[in-house]
Amino acid sequence: MAYSRTLFGTTPDGRQVQAYTLVNGRGTECTLLDLGAVWNRMVVKDREGRKRDVILGYDRPEYYLKDEAFFGAVVGRNANRIAKGHFVLEGTEYQLAVNNGPNNLHSGPDVYRNRIWESRAGADETGSFVIFSLWSEDGDQGFPGKARVEVRYTLGEDDSVSISYTMVATKTTVANFTNHVYFNLAGQESGSILDQKVRICADSFTPTDADSIPTGEIRPVEGTPMDFRQWKEIGKEIGSDYDQLVMAAGYDHNWVIDGWDQTLRLAAEACCEESGIRVEVYTDRPGVQFYTGNYIDGTMPGKNGAVYGKRAGYCFETQYYPDALNHPEFPQPVLPEGKEYRAETVYRFLTE
Secondary structure (H helix, E strand, O other): OEEEEEEEEEOOOOOEEEEEEEEOOOOOEEEEEOEOOOEEEEEEEOOOOOEEEOEOOOOOHHHHHHOOOOOOOEEOOEOOEEHHHEEEEOOEEEEOOOOEOOEEEOOOOOOHHHOEOEEEEEEEOOEEEEEEEEEEOOOHHHOOOOEEEEEEEEEOOOOEEEEEEEEEEOOOEEOEOEEOOOEOOOOOOOOOOOOOEEEEOOOEEEOEOOOOOEOOOOEEOOOOOOOOOOOEEOOOOOOOOOHHHHHHOOOEEEEEOOOOOOOOEEEEEEEOOOOOEEEEEEEOOOEEEEEOOOOOOOOOOOHHHOOOOOOOOEEEEEEOOOOHHHOOOOOOOEEOOOOEEEEEEEEEEEEO
């Protein structure tokens, strides 16, 4: 187990950005930035023993600051969408900024991704780790309560990256964190992911309206292109004439994880037959947003000059369901005053 810190670059307004690289005994590498607590690199061996970086990202801080795809970013206080940016909590109405059509997306536009987080690295029996933390003031992004937020990444000897989130606030507030990492298991520079296979442990999903807001229905996946209960190529049905796929220009939906009981469980997995690399996704959250990079547009160069076009990567964003605050029938991302929010997601990489 080892870790190092280097200067990643400087933002246009003069802030220095540090990069932490964690390395385990297998030679697997995970690089993280104190800008946005961004997951920047994930280097694993393929079946031939060659190293491949399997997540999308950038080589310069200014690209992250302009990035509308949120490559590798920690998202909070609330991940995903809130309809019209409006919700009621303990009888008080709150209005957030609208930054995605008529809705609030990822708590923007003043996102955590653009902030320099406090950081420290170390190693213990679980592996090498980096802990990122920040203070979020009462009213920050429109949410109530001053909050202390902490995110810990740990690289294990089994090639797992564990992301644990904690938060405590001075008022009852919203807590729904995720990581927006994009995978391409053939390598971050390799282009389309449509031939890679995915399995999602979910019998149902939450269909949305034209603005990507859940209707409130929990719909079975059986008989629809949303059925990933068995391994299936991402591209097999992505272009089908199914209203949900047409409106979202591909997959960008929340799946309802089977058997959710707030313990860590397998939610999804993906594999690339060409590289032999597979990733398993474990979470203690009730939902996972599977997004296929439908709006990646290649306007900024990726790492090592890679060109990221449409569907160059895909996400498994573990979460409470989108717009849950406005759907009391959904599990609620509400954190009582003084209580500690804790959540964990684990991405485990394997070679077949």
